[in-house]
Amino acid sequence: MQTKKPQIALVGGGLANSLIALALMEMRPEVEFILLEKDEILGGNHTWSFFNADVGPGILPWLAPLITCRWSAYEVRFPRRRRRLNSPYASIRSAQLDAVLRPRLGSRGIFGADVVRLTPTEVELADGRVFKADVVIDGRGPRHAPELVIGFQKFFGQVVRLGKPHGLKHPIIMDATVQQIDGYRFVYVLPLDDHRLLIEDTRYSDGPVVEPKDFKAEIAAYAEKQGWVIAAIEDEEIGVLPVALEGDIEAYWKNIGSIPQSGLRAALFHPTTGYSLPDAVRLAEAIAAAPSFSPEDIGPMIRRRSIDLWNSRGIYRLCNRMVFRAGLPSQRFKIFQRFYGLSHGLIRRFYAAELNRWDRTRILVGKPPVPFFVALGCIAERKKME
Secondary structure, three states: OOOOOOOEEEEOOOHHHHHHHHHHHHHOOOOOEEEEEOOOOOOOOOEEEEEHHHHOOOOHHHHHHHOOEEEOOEEEEEOOEEEEEOOOEEEEEHHHHHHHHHHHHHHHEEEOOOEEEEEOOEEEEOOOOEEEOOEEEEOOOOOOOOOEEEEEEEEEEEEEEEOOOOOOOOOEEEEOOOOOOOOEEEEEEEEOOOOEEEEEEEEEEOOOOOOHHHHHHHHHHHHHHHOOOEEEEEEEEEEEEEEEEEEOHHHHHHHHOOOOEOHHHHOOOOOOOOOOHHHHHHHHHHHHOOOOOOHHHHHHHHHHHHHHHHHHOHHHHHHHHHHHHOOOHHHOHHHHHHHOOOOHHHHHHHHOOOOOHHHHHHHHOOOOOOOHHHHHOOOOOOOOOO
16 A cells, blocks of 8 residues: 555656656656556657757756757658758657656656556556555546547657668658558658668558558668668567547547546647647646646646647648548648648748647648548538547
């Protein structure tokens, strides 16, 4: 049994709850908390990336120790467009997250914690241990959500070491010059050092299934085409991110119940990219700044934040419906190819989820890269799911 009752129990040691723990240690060291994780490491096996503009200068100082790599610019490649954009970009790998945060957690980190029951103030594990807290925050990843309609951004990545330097100075965020299969497909490349790359085959698809064998073959073919000779594969990661199309966010939260949520479980993610880090760091700061900790305080705050963000991001879901419903899967790349012809400032604000009224108009005006009347049919968003 837990003898000292903490103020906060964080269930799940993924990105969102790890950032809450870090924010509490940085901003509210007097707050008692515990973090319970089913596995033996924090963060699983993932890479989270973001642009500096996504998180703001106030957050970067306490986030900085987690950052694995930084770059001053990034590149995109399409059949009819190639562009470099001078926006600082950074990545956090889960191994770095675990290496930095675990020693600081000390006894507050409880690993191998198989949760069998949750209430807003109590956590019970399969081994019989029960942990009580003023408030429990559930951050164990996305839940099945029939109230929300999503597409899938799925990927398989390999960290490879090359026999000689690759020559890349900046990440390639999207290389859509590859064959378009299984929806909108692109290759994502991060130069980790002079000889090491993270290469991810990524697809905006109608289904979530990832066949590693197929993805591995495509990565090998891409590397060969670039003239890169792979000497060793150091790591692999697989993932599926949500792409929001439409839905009833009020019904989603009604069906969750009274336990506060975080991260993807709280529907906190960029609707188009699936990136969750910017929303996660802002939630972490909000929780660390809370005047008191109880389900009645923390739960409604998170719920309102999630609903407000969902309601303010309708333009992204409209763009996503255009991608998934207005054209042939093999032609989806044309929407992104057109998008990357827009101004640098608009693109930066798009990723930061801070589009202004003119930006929203600019994205939609002009000849669409999909059939016009089909595009019109994508405008209305359903809220009630059948």
